[in-house]
Amino acid sequence: MLRCDHVAEEASALIDGNLSWWHALRLRMHLLMCKSCDRFVRQLRITKSLTEAVDDSTAPADVTIDQILARARKGE
Amino acid sequence: MTARDDESALVAALKAGDREAFSEVYRRHNAAMVRLAGSILRNRASAEEVTQDAWVSVLRKIDSFEGRSLLAGWIFTILANAARSRARRDGRSVSFNDGLSGGDGLADAFDGTGRWVQVPELWEEITPERIVAGRGVLEHVRDAIDALPEAQRAVLTLRTQQGLEASEVCTILEISEGNMRVLLHRARVAVRNRLDEVLK
Known part of the structure; x- marks a missing residue:
């Protein structure tokens, strides 16, 4: 039987598909029997999708764009 | 397209x-x-x-x-x-492998036999639009990402938010794939811990 702390350590590898099929199967069997680990893995899946959803973009200032374009052209 | x-x-x-x-x-x-x-x-x-x-x-x-x-x-x-x-x-050197020291943020979550001390919460209806403690869930996530150690934040940003391949992230940060996975996992656990606090 796998220990819960070891399952938690490998939760991201399971979610990202980085485990061998045999090891992933052992973890999934553990999740079927362990409510705590099952909930933790669900939480980590939600966390992964939320981190993907954070908008990391910034609206550029016109002056900055123009400065960079001018510098790039100067070197040609 | x-x-x-x-x-x-x-x-x-x-x-x-x-x-x-x-x-x-x-x-x-x-x-x-x-x-x-x-x-x-x-x-x-x-x-x-x-x-x-x-x-x-x-x-x-x-x-x-x-x-x-x-x-x-x-x-x-x-x-x-x-x-x-x-x-x-400037005479400085930086290694993103330095970010591997320390634990994974779950040290207190388990007892001596490796079992959970408390059953994790069942997160229901967590959508990006939901408001928690007066702010949107994504704002809490952004704060948690900003508070991450440098190496964890760099991996999470490049791999998750910028969508780079694992091999590209490793080359850019000069870290092994194994270390990248550890850093990504720790970053996610840290964000999860922050969300768990605000959702209680």
């Missing part, structure tokens, strides 16, 4: 000197570039300067971009090389 078609069109427009195309690429990547340069240089003003220099290099070299990797991977490689050169010139 697929993401690849979209990227090909964007690269073609950049090569043609299209201002709107450059503005779009800048919008997508600049904030993450300044943060990565800041992680290498540990100085906000230098990070902004190096990032602007990197953009100039990107535009000057865009004709040599052959599309063998994602445009983002190519841009971040140019930036990381520029930031490292600057750090070396």
Whole structure:
């Protein structure tokens, strides 16, 4: 039987598909029997999708764009 | 239009000197570039300067971009090389492997036999739009990402938010794939712990 702390350590590898099929199967069997680990893995899946959803973009200032374009052209 | 078609069109427009195309690429990547340069240089003003220099290099070299990797991977490689050169010139060295010290943020979650001390909460109806403690869930996530140690934040930003391949992230940060996975897992656990606190 796998220990819960070891399952938690490998939760991201399971979610990202980085485990061998045999090891992933052992973890999934553990999740079927362990409510705590099952909930933790669900939480980590939600966390992964939320981190993907954070908008990391910034609206550029016109002056900055123009400065960079001018510098790039100067070197040609 | 697929993401690849979209990227090909964007690269073609950049090569043609299209201002709107450059503005779009800048919008997508600049904030993450300044943060990565800041992680290498540990100085906000230098990070902004190096990032602007990197953009100039990107535009000057865009004709040599052959599309063998994602445009983002190519841009971040140019930036990381520029930031490292600057750090070396300033007599500083940075290793993202340093971020592996310390635990994974779950030390207190288990008893001596490796069992959970408390059953984790069942997170229901967690959507990006939900308001918790007066703020949107995504704002809490953004704060948690900002508070991460440099190496964890760099991996999470490049792999998750900028969508780079694992191999590209490893090359840019000069870390092994095993270390990248550990850092990504710890970053997710830290964000999960923060959300768990605000959701209680």
